[in-house]
Amino acid sequence: MISLTTPLKEEDILKLNAGDEVLLNGTIFTARDKAHLFLLGEDFPLVKNGVIYHAGPIIKDNQVISAGPTTSARLNPYTPKLIEKYGIKAIIGKGGMNEGVVNALKGRAVYFSAIGGAGVLYAEAMKFKNVYKPEFGMPEAIWEFEVKDFPVIVAIDSKGKSLYEDTLEKSKEVYKKLIGA
């Protein structure tokens, strides 16, 4: 198993291949819809060269209660600009992202898949560090976490290989047969 610690080094990122399993350590920031608009509109240097986690956790008294990933596809429109602006090195989410993002990741960053619905297992690998923009509400605020051995799968690598694309292509053949189109 590969173990990586933030700040992620470019050489380590470029070596990762779709399908690799990784244990992540260090600092990550959550960002969903509102946070993406905020990050693109204003300057928030803390996420520079950092790791973005698509997630809206449950937090109580600064304890991480449940914190699995949210659907990344909603953030397709904003992600290439975010990678460009902040030099984001890795994104963690679920369900995959579109071709625009696959291209934006090329040569500089990766997309990690976390398992949707495994909220408690992830929470147990995370510690609360800080919260920014709490006025966005609990799911939409930017939460800063310290993670330890946070398990992820490289689903889109920096060479343009996407496990989701493979699945889509294979399922398309079966779909055509089933629909008779």
Add this chain to the structure above:
Amino acid sequence: MDLKKQIFEFYRKTANEMPADVVLALEKAARIEDNPLAKEILGRLLDNTKEAKTVQKPICQDTGTPLFYVQYLAGQSQNELKKIIEEATNEATLNVPLRPNAVECVSGKNIGNRPVIHFEEGAMLKIDMMLKGGGSENVSAIYSLPNMDLKADRNLEGVRKCVIDAVFKAQGKACPPYIIGVALAGNLEQAAYLSKKQLLRKLDDKNPVKELDELEEKITAEINELGIGPGGLGGTTTALGVKIADGVRHPASFFVGISISCWALRRQSL
């Protein structure tokens, strides 16, 4: 115990503990899945289920929109029951805790949680609850038959094509393996309401309509041929079950409501 307290406990159980029939279906899927990564993911889903129950924390951080199906006694006040459920919801949001998931569309303000409650008079007080996640709601759909793109006519074969199409489009976005509620209906709200209500059915039950029972089996098997797999990363486990409701329609209309649930179908009966 008073009803408010009971509903609070009901929230805790629904958010933290998976229904036994869904756990059984996941265990079976994990046994027969032959893609190694998919098998590992199913194993982690089961580990998370066990851990959430042990430490009594929500299985998924998206504790969803709380849906209530209340069968109340003749003479009971719906308003009073609604007030009790709303108070229990506020209490649960703070102390289960649930994620505050109600956002006002215009102001964008998060105001906590707002349960959706359906009432029906019955012979005893019975409450079914479902915590329905947003990701799987986003890939749910209503089709109108005939559908030219799918060459789907106004028959069960047309219905089959709609369900396959909805799951194909969802791919791995909404946390497969999915449980899929379907309704045949003559108007929009019935298509949505009845299809979602099908998610309350136990996975191993039988549809009383023979044609639909056969169709449920057939579509489940076909969805699993798609190879989308747990998390959308490939595998033979894409659906744990399909449940279809018969309905009555206007002669001019034939809607197919499709309510998709993530694997973490959190529902309980009180």
